[in-house]
Amino acid sequence: MNKYLILCVDDEREVLDSVMQDLDCFEEHFVLEAAESVNEARNIILEYREEGTELALILCDHVMPEQTGISFLIELSQDSQTAKSKKVLLTGQAGLDDTVEAVNHASLDFYVAKPWYGEKLRSDLKTQLTSYMIEHESDLMPWATVLDTETIFNAIAQNRTSFGE
Template identity: 75%
Template sequence: MNKYLILCVDDERDVLDGVIQDLDCFEEHFIVEAAESVAEAKNIISNSIEDHIKLALILCDHIMPEQTGISFLIELSQEAQTKTSRKVLLTGQAGLDDTVEAVNHSSLDYFIAKPWKGNELREVLTEQLTQFMIENEPDLMPWASILDTEKIFNAIADNRVSFGE
């Protein structure tokens, strides 16, 4: 299986630790990294790209010191290496205008309000990662036991039908 990165970005360490703890179920099959700033996140993404590890999903807070989460997600949606990554905003402070801007720039796949519930967060990320794999991974079979099995099998069946035509 190819290696994929899940990156969590939040300037509050306790929030970041909580998110990472909620994502421990993904650590066996994904590289799960945490960043306390956009600059640190950019460094992690750059190093991952050098190591041929694709950014599958980024979970990002909005209000951060040097750059807002939404402007960072918009930036990532315009970069060739991160354009297809699933982008999830986890925040309690993004206003309607900010969120609309992100949606209009096709740089936001999902919005989760703080405080979040661990099981809901895992469900959303499973859904987003399933969609990412269907759109980006040629060999879906290994992901069927890890992500949304039904959607993965449907995508495999659809691919067989389209190749058979």
């Protein structure tokens, strides 16, 4: 089941370590990677793409040295290989104009403000990943124990109903 990547991007190592610790519950079923820069994130995405691992979700800080998180998420949304991935902004720095720009370019699926709470972050990302799997995975049953069980089962039932029509 580890053919999907969750990538966390933040230029502050302490923040990145904390996020990775909060998300370690996903590590059994997803490849979980961290990047301290947009360039490192690009390389990780490319490396996993070459192995056949799709970017399911990216959690990205906004304020970074070489490129803002929002401009990177917009870039990913315009790339056919990463357009369908869930894009989550984790920041305390993005202004309203930046956030509106990201939403208007369809490059932001969710926004998490710093400081975050681990349980809430896990829940929010589980929702995003559930949505991603329903949209892109044909065999949902294995994901029912990992993600939002009720939503997955409802999607399976809906698929059976649609298929039987």
